[in-house]
Amino acid sequence: MSIIDPVATLLAKLNTSSSTIAAAYYQGRIHKTDENARDIERLRQLRLLSPDIRDAYQLRASFRHFLNAALNTERLFSMGANIGGYFKRLANLVDEHSIAFQEGRDVDCELYEVETREAISDIADAIDDELIILQAQVATRFAAVSTIAEKKRQNLHYQYRTQQLVNLLESFHFSDIGDQLAGHEELALSFKSLLAERIPAFRESLWSILDLLNQYLFEFRKIEERAKMVRAFELHLNRNPDWEPKAWDEVTSPEDWLQCATPIQIQSHPDVAAPELEELLAEIARTIPSSAGERNKTARPTGHIEDESGNEEISPPELPIRKAVRLYFKEARKSGNGISARDWWAANPVILGKVQEDIWLLRVLAEHDNKGQAGKWALRLDSKPRPDFDGNILINDVIVSRKAT
Numbered sequence: 001m002s003i004i005d006p007v008a009t010l011l012a013k014l015n016t017s018s019s020t021i022a023a024a025y026y027q028g029r030i031h032k033t034d035e036n037a038r039d040i041e042r043l044r045q046l047r048l049l050s051p052d053i054r055d056a057y058q059l060r061a062s063f064r065h066f067l068n069a070a071l072n073t074e075r076l077f078s079m080g081a082n083i084g085g086y087f088k089r090l091a092n093l094v095d096e097h098s099i100a101f102q103e104g105r106d107v108d109c110e111l112y113e114v115e116t117r118e119a120i121s122d123i124a125d126a127i128d129d130e131l132i133i134l135q136a137q138v139a140t141r142f143a144a145v146s147t148i149a150e151k152k153r154q155n156l157h158y159q160y161r162t163q164q165l166v167n168l169l170e171s172f173h174f175s176d177i178g179d180q181l182a183g184h185e186e187l188a189l190s191f192k193s194l195l196a197e198r199i200p201a202f203r204e205s206l207w208s209i210l211d212l213l214n215q216y217l218f219e220f221r222k223i224e225e226r227a228k229m230v231r232a233f234e235l236h237l238n239r240n241p242d243w244e245p246k247a248w249d250e251v252t253s254p255e256d257w258l259q260c261a262t263p264i265q266i267q268s269h270p271d272v273a274a275p276e277l278e279e280l281l282a283e284i285a286r287t288i289p290s291s292a293g294e295r296n297k298t299a300r301p302t303g304h305i306e307d308e309s310g311n312e313e314i315s316p317p318e319l320p321i322r323k324a325v326r327l328y329f330k331e332a333r334k335s336g337n338g339i340s341a342r343d344w345w346a347a348n349p350v351i352l353g354k355v356q357e358d359i360w361l362l363r364v365l366a367e368h369d370n371k372g373q374a375g376k377w378a379l380r381l382d383s384k385p386r387p388d389f390d391g392n393i394l395i396n397d398v399i400v401s402r403k404a405t
Contacts, residue, residue, distance in 0.1 A: 001214075004168065008013055008047070013046065015041070016042075017042055017043055018345065019036075019039075020036045020039035020040065021043070021048075024049070024057065024058060024059050025064065025067055025324075028058065028114050029052045029056040029057065029058045029117075030058070030246040031054075031055065031056050031059055032056075032057065040057055043057075043184065044057070047060060047061055047064045050124075050125055050128075051066075052121070052190075052192050052194070052247050053065055053186075053189050053190050053194065054138060054189075058117075058118075059122055060125050060339050061121060061122040061125035061126055061129075062117070062125065062129065064122075073268075081166065081202070082128065083123065083126050083130065083168065086119065086122050086126055087123060087168065087172055087313060089122075090120065090123060090177065091118065091121050091175070091177065091200065093112055093115050093116045093119055094116060094177055094180050094181065094182075096112050097109060097184075097187075099117055100112055101184075102318035111185060111352045113184070113186065115189050116181075116187055116190075117186075117187065120190050120194050120195050121190075121194060123195055123199060124194050124195050124207035126168055127165070127202050130390040131202070131205055131206070131209075134161075134162060134206075134209050135205075135209065135276065136160060137154070137158055137211055138158075138212050138213065138216075141216065142154045142155065148220055148224050148227055149224075151220055152217070152220045152221075152224070155213055155216050155217050155220060156217070158213060159210065159213040159214070159217065160381050162206055162209055162210045162213065162251050163210060164209065165206055166203060166206045166210065169199055169202060169203050169206070170203070172199070172366055173199060175398070177191065178191055178196060179193070188279070215322070253338065260349065270284075277342065297367055320351065320352060320353045320355065321352065321353075321359075321360070321363055323351065324348065324351045324352050324360075325352065325363060325367050327348075327368065328341070328364070328400070329377055329400060331344070332377055332400035332401060332402070333377050333402050333403075334402065334403065335401055335402060336402060337401060338378075338380065338399040338400055338401030338402075339399065339400060340398070341364045341395055341397060341398040341399070341400065342361070342397045342398075343358065345357055347361045361395065361397075361398055363364060363392060364398050365398065366402075367396075377400050377401065377402060377403055378400070378402070378403045379398060379399070379400050380398075380399045380400075380401070381393075381395055381397075381398060381399075382395070382396045382398070382399065383395045383396060384396070
C-alpha cells in the first residue's frame, strides 16, 4: 500500500462532491436534498461541513479559509489571526451593517449580512477546533514531548491559552451584539443558535480543561522534585563507580540522618497455596479456640388478637384560622347586610390568635374561591384600581353576606 493512497482517496471524495462544496461556498449555506444528501454526509464525516440554522449546512471555517487563500478572495485579508480577532471582526461587521441599514444601502446590507453569518460561524468553528486540540493534548498528557521540563512548559502555555479563551468568552457574554441583531431575524437566529447558546457549553469544557491543566502542573512539579533526587543519585554513582550501599541494619548506632526517615511498615502473610507451609498453617489452626455452641433460645409464646382491642383514633386539633373562617362565614350567612372581614378580625383577636390582617383577608378570598358556588353566601369587594393602570386592583376589605334566594 502506497503512503499517498489516503491523500488520493481524500481528493477523490472531494472531487465527487465538488458541486456541493462550490454551492455551499458561494451561497454561504446549503440545504439538504435527495440529490446532495450523500455528499453532505460525506463532507460532515470529513469535518468539512458544520450545521447552520433552518436545517442548513455551511463550510467549516478552516476549509473556507483554505478556499479563500487558494482563490485569493478579498475575504482573506479581513480574517483575524486568532479567536480574539474573530470577535473583533464580528463587532465591526455588526456596526457596519447597522450603519448601512440606517442609511438605506440595501446592497451593502446584504453583503454585511453574509459576512456577519460567516464571522459567527468562524468563531464557533474556531472555538470547537481549539477545544479538540486542547482535549487531545490533555488526554495524552503532552505525549509529543518526553522531558518533564518540556511537558511543564507546554502545560503553562496551554494553561495561559485556555485562561485567555475563558476570559474572552466571559467578556463577550456581556456584549450587546445580540441586542444589535435583535431587529434582523436571520442574523439574530444565527447568533443565538450557532454561538450564544453554545457559549455556556464552551465555557464549561474550557473550565474542566483548565482544572486538569492545574492538576497536571502540580503533578509535574512533584515529579520534577523526585527527578532531581534521582539525577543527583545518578551523578553520585557516575562519580563513584565503586560505591555500594552500607548494611545499615547491621550497625548498632545508625547515623542521625538515617533515624529521621519514616520506617516502612511491612506485614507478611503465609501463602496458603504453598505446600511447604502446610505445617505452619496447621499450627496456626490449632491455636484458634473453638467456637461456643449455639445458645438455647427460649421460644416466644404464640400471640393472639383480641376482637375488642384497637388503637384509639386521635383527631388533631383544629387550626385557629380554620376555626375562625368557619365561624366567620357562619355568622355572615345569618347577616342580611353582611359582615366586614376586617371588622370581624379586629373584634375576635382571641379566636384568630397571631394571624395577621392581610393573611386573614387572603384566607377569606381563598375560601370563597373554593366553596363560593356551593356556599350559601355572597361576597362583595371594597376595592379600587391601581393608579398605574396595570389591570390589577387594590382590595381594601371583603364583605360576606347571605346569598339572596
